[in-house]
Amino acid sequence: MFKFCPSCGSQNIQFENNKKFHCPDCGFSYYHNTAAATGCVVSTGEEIILLVRAKDPAKGKLDLPGGFVDPGEGAFEGLRRECREELGWDPGPNFTLFASFPNIYPYKNITYNTCDLFFTITVPGLKPGDFKLEEKEIGGIRFVKPGDIKPEDLAFDSTRRAIKAYLEYNTIRGK
Incomplete structure (x- = not known):
């Protein structure tokens, strides 16, 4: 550096x-x-939202809504801002934190170590038309049953670990 x-x-x-x-x-x-970053499993109750990354790192791979927490923001504020920016959608404040993992984020010859905080929210009735995607960052949106997600399709190790934790979290809660 x-x-x-x-x-x-x-x-x-x-x-x-x-x-x-x-x-x-x-x-x-x-x-x-270490930089703080967020990700959110947005669930309809049956499916979750995955975003297709439009740029590197991991262009074309799947990711959760979220991103870096800006200076002066808390994790909840940063996550809501990222959802508004990426999806044109404000999920409101009712997130539940369910996991946190370290991650490596390589960007323009600098490797950032991140602490990724993963949240979940359930919003029944969501449809792809409910979102206005930020096309510079988001190449598409997919609604996927959590058990159908292939770990190799996910952009980051922390996201793979978060999806696994989400499945375990919902098993414990009986969902």
């Missing part, structure tokens, strides 16, 4: 423990902290 120290210009900048840039010449430190 850094070839030169942003403070003094030294070429001695070091990346320590996969989290901190440090310059031994001037003492500059920058922590490349």
